[in-house]
Amino acid sequence: MTESTSDQQLLYVNDQLSDEEIQREADLYGPLTDSVRGLIAATLQTEVGESDVRRARALIGEAASLLRAKAIPGPYGVRWGASGRKRGWGNAADGLRNAVAPPLNIRTDPDGRARTDFHLGPQYEGPAGLVHGGVSALILDQVLGDAAVAGGTPGMTGTLTLRYRRPTPLGDLYAEARVDRVEGVKTIVVGHISGSDGICVEAEGVFILPRWAREAIAEQNASTAG
Numbered sequence: 001m002t003e004s005t006s007d008q009q010l011l012y013v014n015d016q017l018s019d020e021e022i023q024r025e026a027d028l029y030g031p032l033t034d035s036v037r038g039l040i041a042a043t044l045q046t047e048v049g050e051s052d053v054r055r056a057r058a059l060i061g062e063a064a065s066l067l068r069a070k071a072i073p074g075p076y077g078v079r080w081g082a083s084g085r086k087r088g089w090g091n092a093a094d095g096l097r098n099a100v101a102p103p104l105n106i107r108t109d110p111d112g113r114a115r116t117d118f119h120l121g122p123q124y125e126g127p128a129g130l131v132h133g134g135v136s137a138l139i140l141d142q143v144l145g146d147a148a149v150a151g152g153t154p155g156m157t158g159t160l161t162l163r164y165r166r167p168t169p170l171g172d173l174y175a176e177a178r179v180d181r182v183e184g185v186k187t188i189v190v191g192h193i194s195g196s197d198g199i200c201v202e203a204e205g206v207f208i209l210p211r212w213a214r215e216a217i218a219e220q221n222a223s224t225a226g
């Protein structure tokens, strides 16, 4: 096992928080994240005068110092509470504490399906008025990955293949995915993003249960068996 693999494993943590504590955190930090999302859009769209831009910078600096006074030193990781509720709150696509995330609010079914209605504002622009292709890839990676998790065969993205069929407009969009088949440690998932005119981006992903997780699961099975 490599050093970086073990570092990665250390970021999967069961911190034993109760559902009530998790909800309290969600109620506190979710609105903070939304405020920062609003700030990102305002930063992009503002046309106020120079002195107001400078004043806004000072206020933002003050807010950042306030928040930094006590903070985790690195990535958030993936955490589970006492009841097994998972928090990938740093996730770039749908993390509750990540203002860079659209957010997605993905709904899943245990038969390996995932879907989300979401909204992409001006901060996700690539070509004028259209969604950046890398952002579409980010969203499909997450939605397809969540379908694999929902179906009981999670994995890291090994390969993600996209076909951009028509330009994706900024605004209200929909994405869905389903597990197509499972081949050993590989789960093949298909999905798409659609807008009001139909499907814009199609995707196929190969999600692979990484070797370190297979070893951890095998060890767990051996200890419960023996």
Ligand SMILES: CCCCC/C=C\C/C=C\C/C=C\C/C=C\CCCC(=O)SCCNC(=O)CCNC(=O)[C@H](O)C(C)(C)COP(=O)(O)OP(=O)(O)OC[C@H]1O[C@@H](n2cnc3c(N)ncnc32)[C@H](O)[C@@H]1OP(=O)(O)O
Residues within 6 Å of the ligand: 012, 088, 141, 142, 145, 146, 149, 154, 155, 156, 157, 158, 159, 184, 185, 186, 206, 208, 209, 210, 211, 212, 213, 216
């Ligand atoms: C405490 C337990 C926790 C368990 C957690 C388990 C999984 C965690 C993962 C996700 C779940 C969490 C939340 C979902 C969140 C986000 C969704 C977005 C996901 C991402 O954003 S994720 C970031 C981008 N992703 C990477 O950063 C991957 C970097 N890479 C690697 O980590 C390795 O490269 C890996 C793991 C891909 C493979 O490594 P490996 O050693 O496990 O693979 P191995 O050689 O054993 O091959 C086994 C079979 O896969 C075939 N195969 C190998 N590589 C392939 C490839 N690239 N494409 C297609 N097929 C491939 C072989 O051909 C063989 O196929 P066959 O069985 O048919 O022979």
